[in-house]
Amino acid sequence: xxxxxxxxxxxxxxxxxxxxxxxxxxxxxxxxxxxxxxxxxxxxxxxxxxxxxxxxxxxxxxxxxxxxxxxxxxxxxxxxxxxxxxxxxxxxxxxxxxxxxxxxxxxxxxxxxxxxxxxxxxxxxxxxxxxxxxxxxxxxxxxxxxxxxxxxxxxxxxxxxxxxxxxxxxxxxxxxxxxxxxxxxxxxxxxxxxxxxxxxxxxxxxxxxxxxxxxxxxxxxxxxxxxxxxxxxxxxxxxxxxxxxxxxxxxxxxxxxxxxxxxxxxxxxxxxxxxxxxxxxxxxxxxxxx
Numbered sequence: 001x002x003x004x005x006x007x008x009x010x011x012x013x014x015x016x017x018x019x020x021x022x023x024x025x026x027x028x029x030x031x032x033x034x035x036x037x038x039x040x041x042x043x044x045x046x047x048x049x050x051x052x053x054x055x056x057x058x059x060x061x062x063x064x065x066x067x068x069x070x071x072x073x074x075x076x077x078x079x080x081x082x083x084x085x086x087x088x089x090x091x092x093x094x095x096x097x098x099x100x101x102x103x104x105x106x107x108x109x110x111x112x113x114x115x116x117x118x119x120x121x122x123x124x125x126x127x128x129x130x131x132x133x134x135x136x137x138x139x140x141x142x143x144x145x146x147x148x149x150x151x152x153x154x155x156x157x158x159x160x161x162x163x164x165x166x167x168x169x170x171x172x173x174x175x176x177x178x179x180x181x182x183x184x185x186x187x188x189x190x191x192x193x194x195x196x197x198x199x200x201x202x203x204x205x206x207x208x209x210x211x212x213x214x215x216x217x218x219x220x221x222x223x224x225x226x227x228x229x230x231x232x233x234x235x236x237x238x239x240x241x242x243x244x245x246x247x248x249x250x251x252x253x254x255x256x257x258x259x260x261x262x263x264x265x266x267x268x269x270x271x272x273x274x275x276x277x278x279x280x281x282x283x284x285x286x287x288x289x290x
Contacts, residue, residue, distance in 0.1 A: 003067045003070060003071060004023065004071065005019070005023060005025070005030055005033045005034065006033075006034060006037065006045070006063070006064070006067060007064070007067055007068060007071060008022050008023050009030065009034060009053075010056065010064050014046070014053045014054065014055065016030050016031055016053075034046070034053075043059050043063075044057050044059065044060070045057060045059060045060035045063055045064075046060055047060075072271075073271075087115055087117060087118050087274065087277060088117035088118060088274075089117075089118060089119070089274045090118070090119040090120075090121060091118065091119075091120055091121070091140050091141060091274060091275055091278045092120075092121045092122075092123065092138070092139040092140045092141070093120055093121070093122055093123070093139065093140065093141045093142070093143070093278070093282075094122075094123040094124075094125060094130035094133060094134070094139045094141070094142035094143070094144075095122060095123070095124050095130075095142070095143050096125070096126060096127040096130055096142070096143060096144040096145060097124060097125070097126060097127075097195075097219065099143050099144070099145070099241075099262060103244075103285075103286050103289055104122075104143075105244070106289075107282060107285045107286070107289075108120060108122070110285075111278075111281065111282070111285075115281075118274070118278065120278070123139055126194055127142075127144035127145055127196060128149065130142040130144055131144065131148060131149055131150055131153060131265070134153055134265065134266060134267050134270075135150060135152060135153070135267060137267065137270070140266060140270060140272065140275045140278075141264065141265075141266045141275055141278065141279050141282075142264070142265050142266065143158075143262065143263070143264055143265075143282075143286075144262075144263055144265060145196045145197065145238075145260065145261065145262060145263070146196070146259075146260075146261035146262075146263055147196075148263065148265060152267060152268055152269070153265045153266065153267060153268065154265060154266060154267075154268050155263045155264070155265050156263060156264045156265070156279075156283055157261055157262075157263055158262045158263060158264060158283055158286045158287055159240055159260075159261065159262040159286065159287070159290065160259075160260070160261050161238060161239050161240040161260045161261075161262075162238075162239055162254050162255060162256050162257075162258055162259060162260060163197060163200075163201070163236050163237065163238060163239060163254075163255035163257075163258030163259075163260060164236065164237055164238070164239035164242060164252045164253065164254055164255060165178070165183070165234055165235075165236055165252070165253040165254075165255055166224075166225065166228055166234065166235050166236070166237060166242070166247070166250050166251070166252055167228050167233065167234040167235075167250065167251055168228055168229050168230075168231075168232075168249060168250055168251070169250075169251045170249075171230075171231065171232040171233075172186070172232040172233065172234065174186070174234060174251070174253060176253055178253070180204060180205060180207075180208045180210070180257070181208050181210050183212075183234075184205055184208070184210040184211065184212045184213060185213055186213060186234050187213050187215050187232065187233050187234070188212060188213060188214055188215065188233060188234045188235060188236065189214070189215060189216045189217070189218065189223075189224050189227045189228065189233050189234075189235050190212070190214050190216075190217055190218075190224070190235060190236060191217065191218065191219065191221070191224070191237070192217045192218065192219050193217070194219070195219075197236075197237070197238055197258065197260060200258055200259070201236055201258060204257055204258065215233070221237055221241060221245065222245060224237065225237075225245055225246075225247065225250065228250065229249060229250060236255060236258070238260040239252070239254060239260070240260060240262065243289075262286070264279055264282065264283050264286075266279065
């Protein structure tokens, strides 16, 4: 109770009457509780002008922030205990456009059927935008492609794969041991430069001091695959996403130089147990799909 009283007192701008009213005790009880805590711990938490408390000492400031964390952890602990019995609430999940459709098109409906009391709100945006929204606490959880730009986000690596050269072998010939320099000369349709894998690909070509022969860009993987199916073109996509598309009649050559990692991430400050439970379920499903 002393922790709770002290927090309310600070939150009430050191107004004893207001703080006492909020926690339904008398002003006398509030004042005695604060004084007793300082005396019993032999520490001065508050600065005073005469008998009036005017602020926090350095020790008091540290105590205040630590006390808030203790109360928050207690609340989350109790939420966690009860959520084990019946998971309920809302979790906002960001899914980067580069994440395979095949994963979440099956995971989300299955999850909702098994956990009807949890509402999942999906934000479908670019990975960089989603990382920023995590920091701004506009979303709870995100599935993005590496790299992460911010140290204040945690990460769980779910899938590590490589890029893939995709083409119709009846329309264009591509050697399985093709070099990047040779590859750059072939007509290709690629993802737009807003995609991480495109940025990595351009960097690889830059190392070789060559520019790719890009005749068209698109943000749609299905468009790129259809173009390669019907025209003498190649595209380069993350190999993992091909599971979600019809690729019959197309050949796929792994491009090992191009790394692709699917991550789950959230703010390190977000310790909501419901978010952790949803993440654990989603992560396990994604790893199983592979």
